Amino acid sequence: MKESPVSAWHSLLADLGPTEHAVQLYQDDDFFGHAVSHFTAHGLLKNEAIIIVATKPHWENIAGRLTNKGFDIEELRRAGQLTLLDADETLPKFLVNDMPDGRTFKGIAHDTIEKARANGRYANVRWWGEMVNVLYVEGNGQASTRLEEFFDEVAHQESIAIFCSFLMDKFDRQVYDGPLQNVCRTHGHLIPSEDYSQHKECVDRAVLEVFRGMESQLLHWLGNSKRWSGPEMPGSQALLLWLMESKPDIAGRVLALARHWENTSRSPRERPS
Amino acid sequence: MSYITESGIPDIGKIPWGSHFCQMYSTRGDLAQSVIPYFMAGLINNERCIWATSEPYHAEEAAADFKKIVPGLDTMTEEGRLRICGYNEWHTREGLGTEHWLEEEQRSLREGYEGLRIAANTSFVTPADWDAFMQYERDIHKRINGRRVVALCSYNITKIEPTNAFEMVRAHQFSIRRNNGFWEVLGSDG
Numbered sequence: 108m109k110e111s112p113v114s115a116w117h118s119l120l121a122d123l124g125p126t127e128h129a130v131q132l133y134q135d136d137d138f139f140g141h142a143v144s145h146f147t148a149h150g151l152l153k154n155e156a157i158i159i160v161a162t163k164p165h166w167e168n169i170a171g172r173l174t175n176k177g178f179d180i181e182e183l184r185r186a187g188q189l190t191l192l193d194a195d196e197t198l199p200k201f202l203v204n205d206m207p208d209g210r211t212f213k214g215i216a217h218d219t220i221e222k223a224r225a226n227g228r229y230a231n232v233r234w235w236g237e238m239v240n241v242l243y244v245e246g247n248g249q250a251s252t253r254l255e256e257f258f259d260e261v262a263h264q265e266s267i268a269i270f271c272s273f274l275m276d277k278f279d280r281q282v283y284d285g286p287l288q289n290v291c292r293t294h295g296h297l298i299p300s301e302d303y304s305q306h307k308e309c310v311d312r313a314v315l316e317v318f319r320g321m322e323s324q325l326l327h328w329l330g331n332s333k334r335w336s337g338p339e340m341p342g343s344q345a346l347l348l349w350l351m352e353s354k355p356d357i358a359g360r361v362l363a364l365a366r367h368w369e370n371t372s373r374s375p376r377e378r379p380s
Numbered sequence: 381m382s383y384i385t386e387s388g389i390p391d392i393g394k395i396p397w398g399s400h401f402c403q404m405y406s407t408r409g410d411l412a413q414s415v416i417p418y419f420m421a422g423l424i425n426n427e428r429c430i431w432a433t434s435e436p437y438h439a440e441e442a443a444a445d446f447k448k449i450v451p452g453l454d455t456m457t458e459e460g461r462l463r464i465c466g467y468n469e470w471h472t473r474e475g476l477g478t479e480h481w482l483e484e485e486q487r488s489l490r491e492g493y494e495g496l497r498i499a500a501n502t503s504f505v506t507p508a509d510w511d512a513f514m515q516y517e518r519d520i521h522k523r524i525n526g527r528r529v530v531a532l533c534s535y536n537i538t539k540i541e542p543t544n545a546f547e548m549v550r551a552h553q554f555s556i557r558r559n560n561g562f563w564e565v566l567g568s569d570g
Binding site for chain 1: 404410511532538541542543544545546547549550552554555559566567
């Protein structure tokens with residue numbers, strides 16, 4: 108399991124504090140597992156309680172990485188520091204007509220957090236879950252967003268750190284038609300990519316190419332981008348979101364080119380099949 | 381005490397105290413034609429002025445150009461009314477922090493000035509230092525709000541990448557750029 112170079116998201120996830128709510132967009136299991144195990148490992152090292160709500164394949168990915176980092180999964184579960192819930196089994200408990208029932212969900216969430224605190228043995232709690240992603244991948248975006256809103260409320264009520272992972276392509280034009288904006292609305296931090304430098308390089312290159320000969324116009328637009336607001340994220344991702352909002356036709360071309368440059372900059376071995 | 385002060389920059393007019401704005405420049409001439417009038421207005425208004433220079437307009441050149449227009453530059457420098465220095469001199473001595481600017485403001489007010497006027501050319505910032513520098517800019521943005529400070533940050537727009545330009549704009553109250561020979565204000569809050 109290859110670990111990527113250090114990026115700003117490492118320190119963000121390592122130090123994610125109570126009430127903070129972060130999300131990663133991923134397309135490959137390597138980045139997914141790297142980020143979740145990093146978030147989990149740092150919580151464990153800080154003697155925080157960890158709640159993981161995962162599908163079975165993803166739990167195997169996370170557990171393998173934690174074991175490689177030297178953690179004894181069974182011992183952590185026995186000691187009560189690590190709570191594991193199955194995402195596919197937990198979801199139906201609070202879904203009514205394909206929509207999450209807030210009261211039932213919050214009841215389950217509060218009970219789980221209370222147990223995880225173990226009568227004060229663990230002052231801080233970290234929660235990573237993918238039920239919102241399961242709903243999104245199944246095509247139920249509305250339920251996914253609603254559940255994310257409930258999670259955000261719980262994070263503030265319980266003062267816990269929450270980290271989510273979405274199987275979402277940051278250069279896909281379609282995710283900018285609402286899904287990504289919903290993700291931004293319900294999270295405080297967005298991690299769009301494993302490699303921020305590469306993300307910036309691809310976006311900058313694409314923007315310069317699309318605006319070739321129109322540099323003055325670009326500067327004029329950029330100069331008026333001040334009012335755009337969103338969660339904390341790398342500047343290159345914020346630029347894409349702003350561009351999509353203010354110049355959607357141009358943004359589509361920028362996204363396509365950025366993806367092209369991303370694919371070009373990867374070695375053939377690393378390219379997704 | 382007035383809440384506004386004259387920017388001195390042609391086409392821009394008056395700006396509120398606490399303004400932290402950026403300038404997109406392309407040439408040395410852009411800098412000379414905006415930053416010198418900016419400081420002249422500060423001197424006329426009895427403000428203490430600090431100019432941290434960098435390529436392509438170094439301290440010696442800036443001081444020489446200033447001298448041609450403003451008589452008594454040496455006296456002003458000796459009195460501490462105007463300081464023109466290289467970025468390395470300023471940052472090496474003072475560090476990259478916001479606190480010393482606020483201390484300079486307090487010192488200026490104690491000494492009877494109307495406030496503190498700053499300009500810094502950011503061309504010395506390397507790609508490796510960019511994120512830290514933006515954090516510093518955002519910090520200044522928050523901290524000088526409501527203070528007797530105006531700060532102009534000059535960015536060479538011919539060398540800046542789109543993402544960095546986007547971040548630069550968002551770290552300031554407004555931007556100015558040269559358009560058809562005139563300075564125009566972009567992204568103003570009000």
